[in-house]
Amino acid sequence: xxxxxxxxxxxxxxxxxxxxxNYFGALKQWVEMSQEDDCIFCVVDYxxxxxVKDPAALRQxxxxxxxxxxxxxxxxxxxxxxxxxDVSEHTELAWMLETLVTVKFLELAHAYKDKVAKGLExxxxxxxxxxxxxxxxxxxxxxxxPVGADQxxxxxxxxxxxxxxxxxxxxxxxxxxxxxxxEVAVVPGTDxxxxxxxxxxxxxxxxxxxxxxxxxMSIVTDSSGxxxxxxxxxxxxxxxxxxxxxxYEANKGSYKILKEALxxxxxxxxxxxxxxxxxxxxxxxxxxxxQGAAKAKAIASKKMEEVRQNIGVSL
Ligand code: AQP
Numbered sequence: 001x002x003x004x005x006x007x008x009x010x011x012x013x014x015x016x017x018x019x020x021x022n023y024f025g026a027l028k029q030w031v032e033m034s035q036e037d038d039c040i041f042c043v044v045d046y047x048x049x050x051x052v053k054d055p056a057a058l059r060q061x062x063x064x065x066x067x068x069x070x071x072x073x074x075x076x077x078x079x080x081x082x083x084x085x086d087v088s089e090h091t092e093l094a095w096m097l098e099t100l101v102t103v104k105f106l107e108l109a110h111a112y113k114d115k116v117a118k119g120l121e122x123x124x125x126x127x128x129x130x131x132x133x134x135x136x137x138x139x140x141x142x143x144x145x146p147v148g149a150d151q152x153x154x155x156x157x158x159x160x161x162x163x164x165x166x167x168x169x170x171x172x173x174x175x176x177x178x179x180x181x182x183e184v185a186v187v188p189g190t191d192x193x194x195x196x197x198x199x200x201x202x203x204x205x206x207x208x209x210x211x212x213x214x215x216x217m218s219i220v221t222d223s224s225g226x227x228x229x230x231x232x233x234x235x236x237x238x239x240x241x242x243x244x245x246x247x248y249e250a251n252k253g254s255y256k257i258l259k260e261a262l263x264x265x266x267x268x269x270x271x272x273x274x275x276x277x278x279x280x281x282x283x284x285x286x287x288x289x290x291q292g293a294a295k296a297k298a299i300a301s302k303k304m305e306e307v308r309q310n311i312g313v314s315l
Contacts, residue, residue, distance in 0.1 A: 008037045009142040009176070011044040011084070011133070014061035015051055018068045019202035020266070021187035021195030024237050025148030029181060031073040033146060039079040040140055040296060041069060043289075046084050046091065047132060050125040051198060066285045068205060071277035082292030084136065089300035093135035096311060098128055100164045101157075106130060110153050120198065134158035138165075139300045142176040149185035150194060152178055169310040184237065190219045192230045203234070206277050209267045216263040226252040231262055238265045 010030060012022060033039055043065050045058065052058045062083060069081055084090050106112070109130050116122045125132075130153075137145055137158045145155045155178035162173035186194050189201030196202070203215040221228040227248050235244055235258075251257045308314040 005036075005038040006143040007141055008033050008039040008144045008146065009042070009137050009140050010146050011042040011047070011136055012065060012069070013044050013048040013197075014058065014065040014083075015048040016061060016197035017202070017204045017206065018065060019189075019195055019197065019204055020234070020237065021148070021189065021202065023072065023205055024184040024187050025150075025181075026146055027069070027072055028184075029146040029179065030069075033144075034074055034079045037144070039074075040142075040299075041074060041079060041081050042136055042296075043069075043081070043083040044133075044136060047129060050123060050129060051120070063282055063285050064206075066289055067277055067280045070280055070284065070288060071206070071273050073273075076288040076291055080292045080295045081288055082296040083289055086289070086293035087139075087296050087300050089139055089297075089304045090132065090135050092304060093139055093307060094128070094132040096307065097131040097134050097138075097161045097165065100168060101131065101161060105157075105160075109157065111150060115198070118199070130154050130157040131161060134161040137176050138162050138173045139303050140296075141174045141303070143174070144179050145176050146179045148187070149180050152180060172306060172310050187237065188230055188233050190215055190230070192220055203266065205270060206274055209263075212266050212270075213260070213263040216259045216266070219259065221255050228255050228258060231255070231258055235262045235265065238262075238269050 008030075010026060012018065012027070018027070030039065030041055034041075043062055045062055048058060048061065052061065066081065066083070070076070074081060106127055112122070112127060112129065115126060120126070133154050134157055137155070138161065145151075145158070147155060155176060159175045159177075162175045165173050189195035189199060190203065191199070191201045193199060193201060204211055207215070216231075216234075219228070219230050219234070221231065232244070232248065247261055248258065251261075305314070
């Protein structure tokens, strides 16, 4: 790692089409940080396995998710982009961390509790998710983890896991810090809840212009207000409040006009990225992932040698 630079690590699940919540909550920061810091970005396919059970869909999601990272401006020549399943040290360290935390501790994880409350299957992988995520982060001596607010607790869990490991076996794992942008910490979906692939309330990043319009038209509005709150909350991601004021003043209560204006602004904003996405081939993606896997493996395997030594399994 270059001297003076911070090590940044973050991941994204290939669990479906990425949406503007992923972009404004996390990915936009990734692009900005990649120009300054020493960045590692991971397509966390083993995490996605907790919800995606169709091999063809998973394969396609991995290609599409990686293409998204390249299209939004992450450059594999100055950042590492790889997929989790290419570096087996992630699942190995996760196991060691799981032996240090209690079931009670994992039961308190909000993301797990929310998904269970929404009726999603609570497989053991979903339950152990925070320790796999902790391993992802801790393998790379990470300083900063840029994420949306929904992941704050998971980074706290990674810190706690590092702390428990260091207390048990001596200083080995660096405690990371989350980085969350307050103004985009939770981007709302078309139903006003957190935008989430699994809640089917997303506005896709790389759909067609018609897909964007269709998603925007489905935004839930209440008939009492003059300014549709969910429409405005999303619009603010694309234009400043000053820019939006005359539009919303002139069209009080005209929800269709406001929604069409939002769709037009989203499509204009995303057009250059969509052009880049369309130009990328599966071979470009596979090449970037292979390069990234070799670099990530080199760092992770060195860390695991130290970990194995410290826990007493290396003879
Ligand atoms: N609505 C959101 N607002 C702000 N940030 C968000 N992120 C996700 N949704 C929002 C951030 O995007 C990054 C990548 O997320 P992920 O795809 O790995 O997992 P997730 O948070 O679980 O996203 P989804 O869409 O809700 O996926 P599913 O439904 O598969 O679980 C993370 O940094 C996340 O904070």
